[in-house]
Amino acid sequence: MQSIPLTAVPSQTFNAVLGGQNCTLNIYTLSTGLFMDVLISGIAVISGVLCLNRVRIVRDAYLGFIGDLAFTDTQGANDPDYTGLGTRYVLLYLEASDL
Numbered sequence: 001m002q003s004i005p006l007t008a009v010p011s012q013t014f015n016a017v018l019g020g021q022n023c024t025l026n027i028y029t030l031s032t033g034l035f036m037d038v039l040i041s042g043i044a045v046i047s048g049v050l051c052l053n054r055v056r057i058v059r060d061a062y063l064g065f066i067g068d069l070a071f072t073d074t075q076g077a078n079d080p081d082y083t084g085l086g087t088r089y090v091l092l093y094l095e096a097s098d099l
Helices: none
Strands: 002-004 011-018 021-030 033-040 043-050 068-073 089-094
Touching (some): 002 011
Antiparallel strands (some): 002 089, 011 021, 021 033, 033 043, 068 089
C-alpha cells in the first residue's frame, strides 16, 4: 500500500507511476462530491467515479489497471472533500497483493 500526496484544492491533475503503470489522476469537485478519472498512458481506464470513504475506485481487474485506489478518512468515516485532501483524506494505491 502506498500513500499518494494530494493538495487541498478543488481540482488537481498529476502523473504517477503506480504498479509500473504511467498513470494520470484527475481529482475534481462537483456539486455532488469529489470525483476521479484514472488514465494509463493517456488512455482512460475509468472516468467520473464518485470518491467515497474506503471504497475502491477502479474495482474491476478487466479494466486493465494493476491494483486499485481508495480514499480513507483518518479522522472518522466521512466521504472525502477537497478541503481535507492530503491531511484528513488520504489517497492510497493498493497493490495487487493488497487486494
